[in-house]
Amino acid sequence: MIECRVDKASRTMFCHFPTKKMDTNASTEADKEFLKSFNEGGVDKIVFDLEGVTYVASGFLRLCVSAAGKVEKGKFSVIHTDPQIMKVYKIAGLDSLLNVS
Amino acid sequence: MSKFDEKAGELLKNAALAAGAFEMFDQEKTDRIVEEVYKAGFDARISLAHMACEETGLGVFEHKVIKNVLATQVVYEDIKNEKTVGIISEDEHSGITEIAQPLGPVLAVIPVTNPTSTVMFKILISLKTRNPIIISPSPRAAKCCSEAARICYEAALRADAPEYCVQWIEEPAIELTQALMAHRGVAMILATGGPGLVKAAYSSGTPALGVGPGNVPVFIDESADIPYAVRTIILSKTFDNGTICASEQAIVVEKKIVDRVRSEFKKQKCYFLNPDETAKVEKVAVDPKTGLMSPSVVGQPVELIASLAGISVPPETKIIIAEQEGVGAAYPLSGEVLAPILAFYVRDDLKSAIKTCIELNYLGGLGHTASIYANNDERINEFAEIMNAGRIVVNTPSAQGAVGGIFNELHPSFTLGCGTWGKNITTENVTAHHLLNIKRICRRRDNLKWSAFPTEKYFDESLSADDLLMEFHKNY
Numbered sequence: 001m002i003e004c005r006v007d008k009a010s011r012t013m014f015c016h017f018p019t020k021k022m023d024t025n026a027s028t029e030a031d032k033e034f035l036k037s038f039n040e041g042g043v044d045k046i047v048f049d050l051e052g053v054t055y056v057a058s059g060f061l062r063l064c065v066s067a068a069g070k071v072e073k074g075k076f077s078v079i080h081t082d083p084q085i086m087k088v089y090k091i092a093g094l095d096s097l098l099n100v101s
Numbered sequence: 102m103s104k105f106d107e108k109a110g111e112l113l114k115n116a117a118l119a120a121g122a123f124e125m126f127d128q129e130k131t132d133r134i135v136e137e138v139y140k141a142g143f144d145a146r147i148s149l150a151h152m153a154c155e156e157t158g159l160g161v162f163e164h165k166v167i168k169n170v171l172a173t174q175v176v177y178e179d180i181k182n183e184k185t186v187g188i189i190s191e192d193e194h195s196g197i198t199e200i201a202q203p204l205g206p207v208l209a210v211i212p213v214t215n216p217t218s219t220v221m222f223k224i225l226i227s228l229k230t231r232n233p234i235i236i237s238p239s240p241r242a243a244k245c246c247s248e249a250a251r252i253c254y255e256a257a258l259r260a261d262a263p264e265y266c267v268q269w270i271e272e273p274a275i276e277l278t279q280a281l282m283a284h285r286g287v288a289m290i291l292a293t294g295g296p297g298l299v300k301a302a303y304s305s306g307t308p309a310l311g312v313g314p315g316n317v318p319v320f321i322d323e324s325a326d327i328p329y330a331v332r333t334i335i336l337s338k339t340f341d342n343g344t345i346c347a348s349e350q351a352i353v354v355e356k357k358i359v360d361r362v363r364s365e366f367k368k369q370k371c372y373f374l375n376p377d378e379t380a381k382v383e384k385v386a387v388d389p390k391t392g393l394m395s396p397s398v399v400g401q402p403v404e405l406i407a408s409l410a411g412i413s414v415p416p417e418t419k420i421i422i423a424e425q426e427g428v429g430a431a432y433p434l435s436g437e438v439l440a441p442i443l444a445f446y447v448r449d450d451l452k453s454a455i456k457t458c459i460e461l462n463y464l465g466g467l468g469h470t471a472s473i474y475a476n477n478d479e480r481i482n483e484f485a486e487i488m489n490a491g492r493i494v495v496n497t498p499s500a501q502g503a504v505g506g507i508f509n510e511l512h513p514s515f516t517l518g519c520g521t522w523g524k525n526i527t528t529e530n531v532t533a534h535h536l537l538n539i540k541r542i543c544r545r546r547d548n549l550k551w552s553a554f555p556t557e558k559y560f561d562e563s564l565s566a567d568d569l570l571m572e573f574h575k576n577y
Contacts, residue, residue, distance in 0.1 A: 083455040083487050090463055101456075 002030035004037040011044040013037065020054050027059030034063065038070060046071055051080040056088055064098050074099065105276040112235050113286030115265035116206035119233035122263030123203055126231055128186040134260040135229045139177035141256030142221040142249065146170055149217040149252075152245035157213050159400030164341035165217070172218035175506040175513045176225050180533045185230045189539070196544030201537045203231040205288030208281050210302065212294045214344040214400060214439060216242035219515040220249040223291055224267055228257060230536040232288070236269035237278045239294070247271045282307055289536065293516045303524065310531050312516055313523020315346040316437045316466025317499050318458040320484060321354045321362055322475035330474035330496070331365040334443075335419050337498030343440045344400040347470040347492070347503030347517060350437055351425070351444035353457050359447045371420040372403075373445070374412070379423040379434070381410040386442055387433035394438040403441050428460040436465050455487060462488055468519030468528060472499040491519055491528030505530050550577060 001019040006012070015034065019026045038046075046067050050056075068076035077099035078089070089100040102110075126134075142149075150165035184190075190199040209223040220236055227234040238246030250269035257266055270277060282290055282305035290309040292302035299311035321330050338349050354362045363373065374382060385406065386398045398406050403421055407414045414421060420441045428435040434444045448454040462471060471490040475481050485493040494502035497509065506513030514530035527535065554573050558564055 081456070083452055083459060086456050087459055087487060090459065 001026060002033045004034060006037070006040075006043055008042065011042055013043045013046045015046070015048050017048075017050065017053050020052050022053055022056045022060040024057045024059045027057055027063050030060070031063045031066070034067060038067075044071060045075040046077075048076075048078045049080050050078060050082070050085060053085060054082060056085055061088075061092055061094060064094065068098055077101070103276070103280070105274065105280040108277055109280035109284045110286075112268055112270075112281065113206060113284050115268060116233040116235060117286055119263040119265040120203065120205050120231075123231035123233065123266065126186065128184065130261065131186050131229065131231055132181065134257050134262045135177065135181065135225060137260035138221075138228060138253045138256045139173050139225060141252050142173040142225075143170065143177075145249070145252045146173065149245060149249050152248055153217045153242065156245050157216060157242050157400070159214060160341040160344050161339075161402075168215055168218035168341065169221065171504065171506065171513055172222040172515060173225070176222055176532075179506055179513050180226065180229050183229070183533055185533055185537060194546075196546040198542040198544075200540040200542065201230070202540060204536055204538055205232065206286055207232045207234045207289050207291055207536065208287045208307075209234055209236050209291045210278065210294055210298060211236060211238040211242065211246050213239035213241040214346075215293075215341075215515055216246050217249040219293055220246045220269075221253060222513075222515045224250065224253045224257075226531075226533040226536055228262065228266065229533045232536055233263070233266045234268070235281065235287075236267070237281060238270065238273055240273045243271060243273050279305070291516060291531070299524070310516060310518065310527065310535055311523075311525050312346070313468050313519030313525055314437055314465050315348075315350070315469035315517075316435075316461055316464055317347060317350045317470045317472055318461040318466075318488075319349045319352050319472040319474070319499065320454060320458050321352060321358070322473065322477060322480050322484075323355060323358050324477040324480060325474035325496075326476065327358065327361050327365050328369075331362065331369050331371075333474075333496070333498050335369055335371065337500040337502075338443060339419050339441055340498070340500050342400045342402055343438075343442075343500075345500035345504065346437070346439065347494075348439065348500040349443060349472060350466070351435065351446060351461050352422070353446045353448065353454050353461075355451060355454050356447055356449050366420075366422060369419070370415075370417055371422055371443075372414045372418045374421055374423045378410070378412045381412050382406065382421065382423060382442065383433045385409045386438050386440065387436065389433075392430055392433065392436065394436070394440070398438065398440040398442070401440055406440060406442065428457065428464055435461060455484065458484070458488060462490065466490075468522030468525065469517065470494060470499055470503040472497070472502075489520075489522045491517065491523075492530075503530075550574065 004015045089095040146169035153165050154162045189201045207227045211219050236250045247269050254267035287307050290302040292299045292311040302309040388395045403418045422443045422445045423434045425432050425444045446457050467489050470492045471488040472494045473484045492503045502508045505511030512530040512532040516531035518527035518529050519525045520528035
């Protein structure tokens with residue numbers, strides 16, 4: 001599950017993930033929801049807030065990469081990662097590309 | 102053929118003679134040689150430390166002595182009872198007998214930071230495994246390394262070791278080292294040194310045991326005994342002026358204990374740089390072109406570093422500490438500097454602190470060493486689980502702790518494997534057993550399940566894996 005809200009002033013989309021475990025199914029659902037929200041337009045910057053997320057499947061990494069591809073380089077970021085999740089991004093070589101912190 | 106190829110050929114021809122002669126040696130004779138060599142090296146610990154200090158201009162004389170003791174006495178105690186010749190294990194139940202064989206000539210590359218100790222360590226583990234060894238020292242430590250090798254060689258000969266079992270290069274040249282690395286007569290390279298050298302060893306086509314660079318993060322948990330932690334960190338980071346690659350590089354603490362940690366460091370004569378001083382130290386400690394530590398500060402005392410940087414520090418300052426915001430190229434002191442300089446990070450909470458340790462670990466110390474001070478097993482395990490380090494030292498000076506043999510039961514070693522994270526093939530402390538080819542006699546012990554199983558059933562496509570597995574284990 002994903003919850004997205006757009007801050008119109010900064011044209012930034014903030015996404016939260018109340019489903020703490022972003023497994024393959026949850027990531028597939030999140031992908032659909034994300035696209036729906038994004039396609040409504042008005043977004044230059046995307047922030048995935050992973051506060052509370054304890055598990056990410058490869059499908060979620062794919063979602064991050066695909067989301068990052070929808071905005072200009074450097075305008076996508078992943079924040080509030082758990083240390084273990086941060087390591088997943090590092091091992092996958094995505095930490096710089098996706099601005100993970 | 103270049104003169105370097107010729108020289109390499111000559112050294113390897115001699116080494117091959119020694120390797121042949123070594124084949125005839127039994128465990129007793131081998132152990133006698135090792136004992137004689139260890140004693141000779143140990144007896145020369147002080148003179149060799151003097152030579153190393155004078156020639157390299159790095160480190161602290163007393164600490165070089167201790168390193169020489171570690172490399173001889175402590176290593177000897179660790180390997181003396183190990184079986185390294187002939188049958189080393191027999192298991193009647195499995196029918197497997199292990200037989201140890203030497204590898205053949207070993208090429209030992211020696212760093213300037215720990216010269217004589219690394220020479221003696223590598224000679225001991227090579228002779229214990231009946232491998233001839235060729236010492237290729239750093240050009241900045243050629244004399245002291247040659248002397249250490251000579252002392253060991255003469256002792257080995259006194260114990261009837263083969264001629265040429267220890268050889269050394271008195272006038273090192275990169276071209277000669279490269280020629281030796283690529284020579285088909287070399288069985289194994291023991292590469293201790295900078296990343297370029299280790300990469301050259303791995304690229305040569307000859308099997309190599311190398312090391313990776315360190316960038317040791319130290320996490321001081323709220324459960325830690327802070328005065329003890331600070332005292333121990335100072336003991337480690339000042340040891341030989343920080344030349345051991347497992348020495349602490351960055352301290353990471355949570356905001357809630359930072360005042361206590363900071364005041365303890367100050368109380369124990371460490372100096373926190375202000376931003377202006379930090380910028381000055383960065384300039385002398387890190388080469389801006391490469392982003393790597395500058396040789397001019399490696400193994401130097403605080404006073405000299407301060408003077409190079411044009412800052413003044415209180416008398417008897419043990420370590421200078423630079424507070425850092427982030428990790429990476431924009432923060433030069435977040436990388437490895439083998440000198441009494443520490444980076445210092447304050448983080449809002451535990452998660453952020455651990456993430457900073459991961460960042461430091463990934464910046465350039467993958468696979469090497471990480472350190473934690475805590476009195477909470479759950480926290481220690483959590484930290485260890487997440488750090489990519491061959492050694493996670495707990496409430497221990499990381500320099501001496503990672504080297505092993507004094508503060509823990511790790512094999513004492515001057516070659517610390519960093520696993521594939523550091524482009525190495527092992528995460529272990531390299532020691533004698535890494536220098537053996539182990540053959541296995543496999544006596545027949547039938548797998549009774551396999552014998553009883555009607556193997557024609559494997560050709561029946563209607564049977565599933567579960568069906569076949571049930572049949573395979575039937576009646577057991």
